[in-house]
Amino acid sequence: MMRVTILGSGTNLHPTRAAAGYLVRTDQTLLFDFGPRTLTNLLKTGVDRHAITHILFSHFHADHCSDFLTFFFDAQIVTKYQGGTRGPLTVIGPHGTERLFRTLFETLPGFTEPRFAVRFKEVSDRPFKIGDTTIRPRTVTHSPDLHCLGYRVEYGGKAVAYSGDSEYCENLVRLCGDADAAILDCSYPANRPGPVHLHAGQCGQVAREAAATRLILSHFYPLAERYDVTAQAAEEFGGRITKASDLMTIRL
Numbered sequence: 001m002m003r004v005t006i007l008g009s010g011t012n013l014h015p016t017r018a019a020a021g022y023l024v025r026t027d028q029t030l031l032f033d034f035g036p037r038t039l040t041n042l043l044k045t046g047v048d049r050h051a052i053t054h055i056l057f058s059h060f061h062a063d064h065c066s067d068f069l070t071f072f073f074d075a076q077i078v079t080k081y082q083g084g085t086r087g088p089l090t091v092i093g094p095h096g097t098e099r100l101f102r103t104l105f106e107t108l109p110g111f112t113e114p115r116f117a118v119r120f121k122e123v124s125d126r127p128f129k130i131g132d133t134t135i136r137p138r139t140v141t142h143s144p145d146l147h148c149l150g151y152r153v154e155y156g157g158k159a160v161a162y163s164g165d166s167e168y169c170e171n172l173v174r175l176c177g178d179a180d181a182a183i184l185d186c187s188y189p190a191n192r193p194g195p196v197h198l199h200a201g202q203c204g205q206v207a208r209e210a211a212a213t214r215l216i217l218s219h220f221y222p223l224a225e226r227y228d229v230t231a232q233a234a235e236e237f238g239g240r241i242t243k244a245s246d247l248m249t250i251r252l
């Protein structure tokens with residue numbers, strides 16, 4: 001069985017939701033994105049944060065990565081002064097991951113002497129395995145000059161796709177092809193679309209074109225709260241639609 005817990009369904013600044021973060025439990029405990037306030041929600045799940053072996057980033061806008069700083073600094077303190085232990089950590093992400101993290105680990109106080117092995121891995125559109133879990137990253141279209149990945153996770157005959165941040169694009173439809181669940185960037189309501197993200201109607205369109213079983217709407221800008229985004233997506237997609245909330249768990 002695969003379990004996906006939504007650690008954050010909002011964006012950078014949102015009055016009630018944490019920003020992007022998804023805990024995926026298969027034979028592994030994986031974290032996809034680590035935006036502001038998601039670390040606090042991770043603690044609420046009861047999952048041991050030191051048991052996370054891999055963190056996979058879609059891209060490095062702050063709403064997807066800023067809690068990594070808090071997470072890593074805490075891990076350093078816990079292992080140095082509080083008798084804690086943890087195994088290696090692998091950080092996976094798009095082009096630019098190595099340069100960004102090498103800079104951090106060369107310059108940020110508290111990061112320059114990691115107390116456990118830390119590896120960085122840049123990925124693009126090739127699948128790879130972590131244990132028995134298959135990860136299929138796919139480049140999606142988001143901001144110009146920024147490599148952004150969506151991720152598809154396959155385990156035990158089930159597949160979940162996570163868009164990262166994306167506009168409507170062919171690769172996003174491919175990423176979600178026949179997925180049991182597609183978790184999509186629903187920044188905007190359909191009647192108030194904006195740049196570099198999907199709106200609710202496009203989320204429905206992607207789910208329909210991909211023949212996904214279930215659509216999970218997430219990554220809401222505060223503007224999206226003022227409209228019925230589920231109904232807007234349902235005009236395009238006849239399958240089950242869920243509006244994400246923080247700490248919701250989806251079992252596949």
Ligand SMILES: [Zn+2]
Binds near residue numbers: 059061
């Ligand atoms: Zn972004």
Ligand SMILES: [Zn+2]
Binds near residue numbers: 011020061063064219
């Ligand atoms: Zn975002």
